[in-house]
Amino acid sequence: MGVGVGLTMLRKVLAVSTVALQRRMLVSLEINNKDPAYDWFLAWMSHHTANVSATGSKLRSAAPWFRSHQLSVQTALQQRQNGSSSVFFKLVAGPGIHWLRYRGAWMQVKRERETRSQQLMSGVPWETVTLTALSRDREIFPRLLSEARDMAMRGQEGKLVIHTPWSIEWKPFGQPRRKRPLKSVVLDDGIAEKVEADVKAFLGRRKWYEDRGIPYRRGYLLHGPPGSGKSSFIQALAGSLSYDICLLNLAERGLADDKLIHLLSNTPERSFVLIEDVDAAFNKRVQTTADGYQSSVTFSGFLNALDGVASGEERVVFLTTNHPERLDPALIRPGRVDLAVLLDDASPNQARRLFVQFYGTEDGSSEGWEKLDETELNRLAAEFAEVVEREIKLGRRISMAALQGLFIRSSAAEAVKGVRTLFVQREP
Structure with missing residues (x-):
């Protein structure tokens, strides 16, 4: 009996000691798949998995080393307009435990997938990646994430990302597009410079707006006949300022006032919101598509999303129209449209x-x-x-x-x- 009691106490002491040692000697970093760093880290590991496969498993202290026997495949299908397609495969670390050596420090990489629980909007299972290293090596986490981020951003250098709504979230649409030089869009004298200077002045006056209690948002209306370069200029301007574009279609199915307010209040950082042909959206304050579908977005809801109590800040909105005379005065008043510019036919x-x-x-x-x-x-x-x-x-x-x-x-x-x-x- 004494021996059994002693062994039980010894097991408890060992368990408590193990937990205490882990808390003192180990540090963990958790990344879930709602965070952008999740995809960056998996892509970073995929890159080094490919390098190890190509060069062998020789351990080199200067380069990251990754070993895993549990891999997952990510397939990218690129469909072209002419009917041809290309398929690319990328191997990433699958669910399970993997080992990584980075800057001379060893760490455990554990990827977990919760199949019984899914994200409400997208239906994607919840996933997490947990990195565990010695407490003395905790400073390598920011370095590793920065390296993964830089590798992901290098693939988008010189590119413009177009975002479209996915329920109440913004998602990238298609592949990043090559930035268009601002000088490639030829407007009449002084117009491009006027809009560019106004946007830059607004982006540099955040504190000025805050000190005076003015909502930090700006609205632009580009109007003129078709083919005058309205959309091309906005795309080129966004590229010159290293901004993305959030393309919003008010006739999209399922879009209602509450979702519109949420989207405009949660635009991605460094993005312009572009709403094209706004005159067609509310020609008679009723929005109906060709198949008879009537949008749930109301005119008053759209105005409140642009400049209401619930509207967000830190936002730049561009509206375009071919018929400015059809727009309601309530839409183009100052505060909703701060600068209206005519892009006319060729001079x-x-x-x-x-x-x-x-x-x-x-x-x-x-x-x-x-x-x-x-x-x-x-x-x-x-x-x-x-x-x-x-x-x-x-x-x-x-x-x-x-x-x-x-x-x-x-x-x-x-x-x-x-x-x-x-x-x-x-x-x-």
Whole structure:
């Protein structure tokens, strides 16, 4: 009996001592799959898994080393418009226990998946990754996460991410797009500079707004005929400022006032909210799609989401429309639309600048067509601008999109001869 009691007490002492030693000597970091760092870390481990597979399992102190016998596959399917597709496979650490050596420190990586519990909106099972290392090595966690983040961000350098609503959350839509240079969108003199300067001034005056109790948000309305470059300019401006775009369609099924307010109050950081053709959304304050579906978003709900008690701050909203006269005055009042800018049809100056941009390069040569020296390029550009000016004086118009389409398929001389056929009569 004495021996049994002694063994029981010894087991309890060992258990308590083990827990105490673990608390004192070990440190754990938990990352759940709702956190962006979760995907960054798995991608980082996948990268080093591929390196170990390619170079063998030779242990090198300078490089991370990862060993796992439980892997999961992530398949990426890329479908193209012409019907072709590409499939890519990526091996990541599966559920279970793995071992990682990073900067000379060993750590245990435990990935757990809760199959009986799923995220309410997406239906994805809850998952966690727990990193456990010696307490003296706790400083490696921020370094590791920073390295994983930097590796993920390198893949998006020079790229623009488009976000769309997924229930009440914003999700990236498609692959990141290449940023468009701001100078590639040719607007009339001073317009691009005016909008860019206003946006930059707003982004740099957060404390000024806070000190005066003004909601820190800004609204812009770009209006003008189709093809004048409204959406292209917003995309280029976002890229130049390293911002993303949250594209919001007010006619989306399932979108109601409460979800709209939540989306606009929880936009991703460094993002512009873009709502295109806002005049069509509330032409008669009722929004109906072609198949008869009527949106649940009301006009008053939209106004409250933009500038109401429940609306969020730290937000930049861009609205576009082809018919500003159809907009309700309540929508375009100051506080909801702080700056309205007209992007009109092509002017002679715009036409000349776009001509030079397409047919001239920095070394004075024409790329894709016959080479033009600077003198010939300027002569043709001036002749092209004169043709555009004459047609405009006759009451005709042409969009910048039509000019761009002409330049893509024509040489410089052909563009000068064929531009007259693209003009249309201006509506009274």
